Amino acid sequence: MANAKVTLKEIADYVGCDISTVSKVLHGGRIRVRPATAQRIFEVAERLQYRPNAAARSLRSQRTLCLGIILPDLTNPVYSEIIRGALRKAEELGYVMLIAELGEAAQEDAFHRVVGEGRIDGLIVATASEQSSIGYLLARQTIPYVFVNRRPGGLGRSVIVDDDEGGALAARALESRGHRDVALIAGPDSIDTAVRRRRGFERTCRDLGLRSPIVESVEYTVSGGYQGMMRLLNSTPRPTGVFTSNLLVSIGALNAIHTSGLLIPRDISIVGVDDGNIAAFMWPPLTAVQMPFREMGEVVVEELDRIISGGEPQEVVVETPPVLVERATLGPPPLDASPDD
């Protein structure tokens, strides 16, 4: 028993009125229609399981009630969280969501199919690199869009989390456990979340009176983290606590420590960043700064919806602060650590 094709006309015929009346009633415009009629219309619509046809509605109203999101890499847990938040909020606001993965490969075709054919009312751009072809593509579109978790210079339309505070949190956590010789495995300067995390960490170390942290800049990859940590382990004095500022980097760093035979947190403490729900699954379970990615997803669709409704684009930092989730990689520094000077 399917509602295969229930149209306004069908309801109108059934009720014995005009389709425009049905449209008015169902559309919710609480306008000039006799309660009795309205009542019948609602009944019939309900019984027939009426659903407005999206194509017809879009064609007529120039609104699709559909949002698009394009991402560089579905496989990255950060994006899962962002999407999840976005999906929730989208549903709440009455949108559905079109998704596209736009890696380095020139899948411009996918882009155009999503953006160029009037399928969506607005676009969320979660592309990794600021310089990707997406900028070029976006430039020749009039569709409302906003960046998420990335802040391309001067575009003034992005939603990010408080990465500064995330870095600060890590520094405070390390300091409060007694660490004086700390280090940071940072990401490349081309990634703006990386520079903000670094900035927050370094500033807080300074404010707290810690020794200026050693910083290793690496790619945000497992092997980047591995190499960065290896270098740190060979430096003197060896840091007693390290902030590994990205999930993959944290994984690589842990592997490096395991390989070298050191014990966590007995010999060295780690504070990471949880880009998803993976930190709890690592060994030892990673003490990490949890960024409000889900909220970021929600906020970005709120923003986009605002812009679609005529609002001005703006930069927003999601209000939910990062929070430190204590698991098992943060402890006091070893006793034989170089004493305070």
Added chain:
Amino acid sequence: MANAKVTLKEIADYVGCDISTVSKVLHGGRIRVRPATAQRIFEVAERLQYRPNAAARSLRSQRTLCLGIILPDLTNPVYSEIIRGALRKAEELGYVMLIAELGEAAQEDAFHRVVGEGRIDGLIVATASEQSSIGYLLARQTIPYVFVNRRPGGLGRSVIVDDDEGGALAARALESRGHRDVALIAGPDSIDTAVRRRRGFERTCRDLGLRSPIVESVEYTVSGGYQGMMRLLNSTPRPTGVFTSNLLVSIGALNAIHTSGLLIPRDISIVGVDDGNIAAFMWPPLTAVQMPFREMGEVVVEELDRIISGGEPQEVVVETPPVLVERATLGPPPLDASPDD
């Protein structure tokens, strides 16, 4: 400079012909039109960056060129891989993809918005539990749909991978390294991938002449894996090699072993299943059966496309076989293991 609203009419005006002519030419129907005219039309369309309006086209042709996928949990890496595969193939076939997360919560609304409003030509269902509300919802729809990675009884429209072979592979791997006392941490009987993996494993153990494996049935969660492994570690004889038949279970099992102070693979070997790209990031890096999830995503959209085009639904097992990826958790059994009898 936007192609804000280039319509057929605009092109027709420009070229000086009728819009139906433009439509014919652009639609590709290589039909009865003077080359010179066609040529001009292509030129102008190109220059104006023409893109057909999806809503109008759908309304008229009753095809949206849009597919839907609903999943229970975006956060699970299996689904990331499936989606990625699906997205690729969808693009190749000219579709875009609508995504919805349909957890336990009665987000029926999201379902209806996606399915009931004629937004999609077909639906991919990746729901975790066979008994979820989705069955009820699907029953009263006429839209083409197919299940992925799940085979609900008797529906005859699903795409799965060769889980039997996955289990067999694990058994062979263990056996070939000399393990005789093996065990299995299996999933619940309500999950059909779990029973297939178990079946393949047990059968192969038998065929290989191994002692009948101890099997612990647990939930497919980290703590399920932890508890299952703890029980295994206390059994006598303690198995020297264990197949942990799911990613989360593998994580929990590894944690249990770490906690108990045993070394992998010196004291015990593990073969897991890689549901995504996480196995390589674990410690020690997990030797695992890699299931062709990406391919499954591709195949499922091929299937769906076939059904949409009028084909009969069918059960398909993706041809790409599972493959064993050797990392660091599989070694020979310890020397003091109970000798062969």
Added chain:
DNA sequence: CTGAAAGCGCTAACAT
């Protein structure tokens, strides 16, 4: 080879 015309299902301004 090309144009005219109808209509997909819906909305909204305008009549009545």
Added chain:
DNA sequence: ATGTTAGCGCTTTCAG
């Protein structure tokens, strides 16, 4: 309070 009408942009049949 309800009906009429005119499209939204496109495909497609039928005439010319």
